[in-house]
Amino acid sequence: MKISQVRKLLKNKLACDVFWDSQTIQYYSVDSSSYQILPKIVVIPNSTADIEETLRICRKYKIPIVPRGAASGLVGSALGSGIILDMKKFDSLKISKDFVTVGAGVTKGRLDAELKKAGMFFPPDPSVGPYCSIGGMIANNASGSHSLKYGSVIDNIKEISFLTVKGDLVKLPKDKKLAKRIFQIAKQIQKNKFPNVSKNSSGYRLDKIQSPADSHKVLVGSEGTLGVLISAKLAIKKIPDKKKLFVLGYTHTKDAIFDCRQYLRVDSSAIEFVDKSTASKFPHRLAKDLSCLLFIEFDSKINKSSKFLKKNNHAKLVLEFDSKEDIAKWWRYRDSALFYSIKTVKKDYKVPHVIEDAVVPVDKLETLFFIIQTIDKIFKTKSIVYGHIGNGNLHVRLAAKNLKKGLIKKIARDYFSQIISHGGSISGEHGDGLARSEFVKQQYGEKNYQLFKRVKSTLDSQNLMNPSKIISTKSTITANLKNY
Known part of the structure; x- marks a missing residue:
């Protein structure tokens, strides 16, 4: 069936907005990354029924589908050439004693405001917190400045409800059969190939699944490759009295x-x-x-x-x-580091988000800084560095005047190889996406990578959910870079 026919079919079958006009397609072709991919169709579902029907059509006509949150990600995880599924209308929110149940489309800013009224907070705090969606935070295992003490999303989540590509609404870990299947895969990992770091958003986090009760954690950091996240039950904590x-x-x-x-x-x-x-x-x-x-x-x-x-x-x-006002002001400076870092770059320089999120064991921090300095010296680049040094996670903005695609690939291969050799991860919190998925196999080794593929085939045997992310058969690091 031609894509024009699929568009009309979706328009007739769904009780929600379906777009394919050029203006909407252009808008959804970008996120906060350095990449651009034009989708064929954009669907903004109102209900799970809309998603189920969209998935049915995608299965029948083998059309890839990419769930999308607030598009604040830096590695192109929310981009794809098929159907974009904008989850912004899934905005339910219910606060309980020590947890909150939220829809995938709820923004962290709204969640923070509602929890504050109850004297509570959800610990992961990415710098784009006011704007990013909870679905997106789960999709790439977001963390932030206070993950040093409170951990990442994967450490603060109790339950996930999602639609499989087959259209089944599943709750993990409540679905005992699926929970057991995932745990059986996780039991087989080669543990010494997982990075020895306090935060990690690369690959599928099978190392965090110690029993079927942890099975929902396979979806945390999965970047929409295993299903469509509908809602989640998040652990919350009491706001500290003083800081x-x-x-x-x-x-x-x-x-x-x-x-x-x-x-x-x-x-x-x-x-x-x-x-x-x-x-x-x-x-x-x-x-x-x-x-x-x-x-x-x-x-x-x-x-x-x-x-x-x-x-x-x-x-x-x-x-x-000591005052809340002064503390908030200085944290705004820190949380705006990306904005301030861009202001330091000359107008004719390019700054692709490619090697921006590596993490190493804290005892290897000197080595990490040396690696960054060596790259600048060899490749005539200027690195702007900030980040979560307490976790060993530094964000590197690589700026250069003549940064060609071939050079970007060469720098990335060299950088990631060294990160992996020193026990680190190619991504501490931003995910793999288009920038790093081709390095996941190198990160985890053949055995673990095959287990990742088993997880993928268990939940998405047709490879329709955000293909080429995490499990990648081709190089995507430079293929869809904007302005190159």
Whole structure:
């Protein structure tokens, strides 16, 4: 059947919006990544019945389908050439004592506002928190600045409801049969091939499935490749009564790394890094001889931890904040690091989101900085660095004037090979998507990769759900880059 006929069929069968006009197609051809792919059709479902019918048509005519949240992802996970399924209308929200049940389309900003009224919060806090959707956060196992203490989405989720490509509405871990099948696959992993890091958003997280009760975690970080997420039950916590934030300025990055490790020994809720080029664009004027900043927050054992920090630091600058207003202001600076980093880049330079999310064991941080510096030296690039240094997770914005596709591939292969060799992950929180899926097999080894393929075939035997993401048979790292 021709795509024009499929469009008319969907329009007639669905009780929701179906678009294929050029303006809508252009809008859905991009997300927050460096990629662009034109879809054939956009469906905005009102109900699970709309999705079930869309999936039925996709199965019959073998059309790939990509679930989409708020499109805030940086690796092209929400892009595809078939049907885009915009989940924004799945916006139910119900708060219980220690958990909240939310639809995939609920934004983190709305969830935060509702939970705050109850004195609670959902810990994962990506910098795009006000805008990103819960479905998207689950899809790439989002974390954020406070994952150091509270973990990623995968550590804060109790249950997931999703539609399989066959149109079955499933709840995990409640579906005992499927939960057992997933656990049987997870039991076979080669554990030493999984990265030894505190956060990881690459591949399928089979290492987190210790029993059938953990089976829902296979969907966390799956990027829409295993089904259409409908809703989830998330663990929530009481908002801390007090917080204290320190902003430390260093003349040498090595001193910041040393202090970072010191502060891991006390009850830090966040330890963040911002390099000189990014910090120089903050509204707050800082000394020019500073090479970087650390943001260290405490939300428990505050007095004891603060005394330790004041006594044990190698910083030239020590700023201390207790008020909610000051703490919020400085976290806005940190959360806007991507915005400020872009302001440091010359107009004729390009900055693709490709190697921006690697994570290494914290004892390998010096090695990670050395790898980044070596890439700049060899390939004549300028790296802008910030991120979750307490987790060993640094975001690298690679800027260069003549950054050709071949060079991007070469840099990525070299960078990821070194990350993997040092026990790290190619993605700490942003996912694989178009930027990194071709490196997943190298990350996990042949045995684990075959288990990933079994997971995929168990839930999507026709390979219709977001194909070429995580399980990839071709190179996608540069194929659909914008403006190249």
